[in-house]
Amino acid sequence: MRKRKTLNSKHKTKNEKKKEEEEEEEEEIEKIEKIQKPKFSLAHSLYQKKFILLLFLFRIANSYLCQTFADPDEYWQSLEVAHNVVYGYGHLTWEWITALRGYLHPLIFAGLYYFLNLFGLDENRFIFLQSPGVLQAFFGSLTDFYTYKIAKHWFGYKVANFSLILNLSSWFLWFYSTRTVSNSLETTLVIIGLYYWSNSPHVIFKSRKKISIAIFLFSIAFMIRPTSAIIFGCLGLWSLKKLNNWNHRLKFLFVVVAPIFLSVFILSTAIDTIMFKRPTIVFWNFLKFNLLSGNSEIYGTHPWHWYLSQGIPAILTSFLPLLIFSIWLQFKNSNLGQSFLNKIKSKKNKNNNNNSKNSSINKKNTKNQYQNKDQKKNKNRYNQKIFTSESKSDFYMYQLKKKKQNEMKKNKNRDNNRNGNRNRNRNRNKSNQNDNKYINYNPKVSNYYPKSNQNSSTSQMYLIFFIIIVNVFVYSLLDHKEFRFILPIVPLLLIVCSFSLVNFSEPKSTEEKSELIGHRIFFWSVLILLILIQVFSSAYFGMVHQRGRVTVMNFLSDEANSYQMDNKEMNVMFLTQCHATPWYSHIHKNISMSFPDCSPRLKELNNLGKVPDSQFFEDETLKYVTKKFANIANYPTHIVTFDNFWLKMKDFLESKNYRICNINFNTHFPVDRELQKYVYVLCKNE
Template identity: 30%
Template sequence: MKAPRLLQSVFAAVGDLYSYKLSAVLFGDNVAKWALFSQLANWFMFYCSVRTLSNSLETVLTVVSLYFWPCMRSSSRSSTVSRKWGLVLAALACAIRPTSAIIWLYVGLLEFSKARNKLKLLFLEVAPIGMLVLGLTCLLDRIMYGTWILVPLNFLKFNFLSSGGDYYGTHKWHWYFTQGFPVMIFSFLPFCSAGIIYSKQWRYACLLAWVMGLYSVLGHKEFRFVLPVLPIALIFSGYCLAVIEDPGLPGYKGKESPKKRTKRSLKLILAVIFLLATNIPMALYMSLVHQRGPEDVMNHLAREARDGKVKNILFLTPCHATPYYSLLHHDLPMRFLDCTPSEERGVIDESDRFLMDPVPFLLEYAKNMSLPSHIVLFDSEEQKLNNLLNSYGYREERRFFNAHFKVDRELQASIVIYVHIGR
């Protein structure tokens, strides 16, 4: 049950290591030390880097790959790495998340503009590696789907050409700049901004702007979509902290008076205290408290299933609101409300139909399907279905805390398990 998370934690550690190595290549060991501090102290990296999301692995592959691209290093150190490793890792990132191509289009064009032998780069490196990774992913999809399918093409059609992602909600075009990314980087934002100005590493600053700019074109936006560039912003934060510690950094032209020298240590201590005091509570609350209900529910159901007390489960929640077999680990029939986008506009999916009017939905379900042994739902819907559930012979078994405040929809303060005990 814990193996996927443990594996992702190993990947996250690799990402931390290469964030350190990348910042050391760019700015030296002192900046790398503070970049690693920023990476480890940032609440969103703490919250998201060890989660088993494709974006988390994409972030690791992005950071490691950037380390191997000559164009993303200083010119004096660009010859010490193999660009082929960067290409392989970039291709893997695109295979996992096709939108990762946004990052590698920028890096690739920059590398192409600096390459001495452009034909060699295109035909002896990019093409063979790209075709190999694409072929392997197509073969894997053929095995899993049972038919030949080009997933990146379908991904492109759904998310870019048809704006299918908008089905799951949209935000204003400026959301990443004014809300999304500032929330992710949080109190490191002023340090990141100062680090960009002090370091004058415009290649990486432009990469940040490029990624958020292109993602802003899409209507559907999520924090995790721009997670791969968060480590870059935190490297800039590390640069700023290093400047506070030592204003004599090679890339920083500031001068230090004797009076400033005496205040340097105090400023650094206050900065570190400020960053830890703002990020640690946020990291702990978001990781251990906020919206923990679905996981508690699945852990409870897994224990009950192990004791043979669960026959089948119906999730009357917004689709994908809870983990599934990844936490249950028992071969039991389960069903959740479908939210597959329809090709016809205006067609309401099953999940939305339930949320709009839960009682008629459950009545119709009871007519056509056998009643499950357990039903899981949030308290916001439970209030409307309580009497009906009781009439069908269901009683509350367990109630788990979920959230103190609402996020996307009405407050889901708790999540409840109802068990069928007969009429």
């Protein structure tokens, strides 16, 4: 019987051996995590709550200090739709007529508006305007918190601490985290889902709670923005690859993923069907319009390399060198990188050997010429023996052997001393298990992972790179590109950047204290300089750049209140490009407002063959204005325009008794068109 067992154990398949090895690794990891992770304690839970609260307060300050205009979707695809749902008035863009957008995201803010209306808080203008930013600040704080948890769980405390510093100081996350664009909520859902997603194929079926939470969050993100399927697809392919058995793969797809995804899909479709008052599948309309029909060109086209040449460099700015160095470290420590570097070294060694051979031949010729002189000089100290050229080479070999033996003895003594020191410090290390979890630092990237979880950490590293590369590749294939499209991978990029900071944070040799202190001063001074560049960018883009588009609506809101007090009708005409400012969700008054329409030429809109009003206005401003005023019985009480358009129609509007009554600074440099430095409000003289 014993012989049969040994024979069966020898003839095990490769898959069975892999499974056994993976199960043993997971058991070891679980044991270590049980030792390292304390049981539930009130102090630990309070610490986490305080941590989230601090991040939430930071993002509230972020939302208050971010007072500029970023993207029309911040208002027109979320707050404006929610305002229309709750208060019954608000402009719906052409995307909502063709059902390219879903109501799942705007209904979050509709619930907020309903709550404010229920308790009469919407009458306070400050509360009404700041409450959506506070809600989005909560989502942004969750993004920061779970980014930190991902970095800590996968790569250790050092990487987590530096990634938190980079997240909180990033100008791009400051600019977008608290805005009500769907990309911000998508980022939150993706990061939390990524934390709960287990990379181990065996844990998928053991702990269904975490993987179910992850799939639920990814399903919601997909219904809000179908492009989040790129990240979800990357994770799915990664997990399916690790599941060696097809039965497990089918079980994962149809038992774990399908029920949760279908339930969220049915709920989202039911909401859209009720709101649109017709059966609609929004994500299919979105994919059909943008990908299959190729209509994404309507919003503008960019070259294929835009994200690599402009997008990521602008998003990271001063953190870009950290990303480049982290990529180099990972490539250097990978099998491909090591083979590539070994080939280069071998070529160099061949060249050096050829040069040494040529030089040795020349030396032999010279030695034979001066052999008599060498015999006189080369005498042994002890026996005064004279060495010839042949015996001299033997003597050199003898000396080399002695040197090697001495070096071996020294290394053995060092190892013995190290082992002795380790045994002495074992009791000290027991009390600091949690702090020393990720010690064993080495400048190489692979060695600042935890010892126990080193293999899983390297796989998580490859997973992050896989998600980033696939996202950038897929988005580069689309004609229309924007910075905010890759917002969900920005926290992952900052985690990768933190690898460089861990590498630079400690010197390679710490023999002298003066060198260590000098290295740390240099490191932190450089890091503070990089952060200051980010802070300056955050302050400028959050409080200065395109500020006039928002402040002009504050002036119009005050004017609407005064007109309402005097029982007068207010009529505002926007002679600007379409969607240039916030709308009813900012004024919160049911007054008459109009702007040049920019809907694309589509069969669904019955406007084929017509030139868009916005294009006609920008190309021939004066003709558009004269035609517009010829068809109006009652002239508007207020006109909003930019300084570049004002110069083209100044004489005509002054002849109609309009004067500048409010000036708002907008920007210092042009964005997508000629410079629009100021926003003017023209009031009609009675």
